[in-house]
Amino acid sequence: MTQGSPHDPRFRLRLVFAPGEMLGPGKADLLEGIARTGSIAAAGRDMGMSYKRAWQLVETMNAMFREPLVESTRGGAKGGGAVLTEAGQAVLTEFRSLEAVAEKAGAAHIDRLQAMLRDIPDQK
Amino acid sequence: MTQGSPHDPRFRLRLVFAPGEMLGPGKADLLEGIARTGSIAAAGRDMGMSYKRAWQLVETMNAMFREPLVESTRGGAKGGGAVLTEAGQAVLTEFRSLEAVAEKAGAAHIDRLQAMLRDIPDQK
DNA sequence: ATTCGATATTCCCATGTGGATATATCGCAT
């Protein structure tokens, strides 16, 4: 009887398309952060991720999809920044929807599994 | 238009109940292997996993659930062995069902994401 | 009593993942 809001921390879903080509919560959160902050560095900071790692994730995402998901600019008044491309928005939306429908579909199973745990965590 | 049979390698789902308490494809495969072979070591070998790791996974599973999922015996004619308890069977079945319904529910989203890849992997 | 095969448990080490750090570059604003 636990209802899964957009981000249920219990439920993690990852798509493995090929070795080294995967999409999961980490990259999704990063895309979200970039969309919100307009910066790779700021997005990384917000989720306690080093800039190096954040940038690496962006690089692999841009490489694995037909069109880049993140567009970045250097220099300028604010030093630069990054924004989601149309493809980036689409991927993010699609993945979030996937998470939502998948978890909703499996909610009953998740609840039954959780009920079998020794110490049932605070539901949410 | 890709149909997800029981084990679609693209789709990986993990439940994170608490730090150190998670259930995903690895443990599920191991449970399956134990049920099939009647041995922790054999199950580990079958999936290229060291006995040490297989045993560790069994240990954590037995610890995190109210009742142990795997019951093991030492000594005897065949040296010993391991079988799934009723709880073990239930957890395995429940998790496989979860994977199935979750993937089926998200199939359209998965296909759309895959279609955006640079090189579309061999569907299956 | 000895053998046998699997579980149980420990120790050491290779590996790689990612953090920290340093540096270079860019372009607008002042």
Added chain:
DNA sequence: ATGCGATATATCCACATGGGAATATCGAAT
């Protein structure tokens, strides 16, 4: 011209994860 802030990129290193190997233990069968 200089400063600033973010991207871009490489190098070094701490740490955790897990493999490999070694050892002990168990219980039925011979």
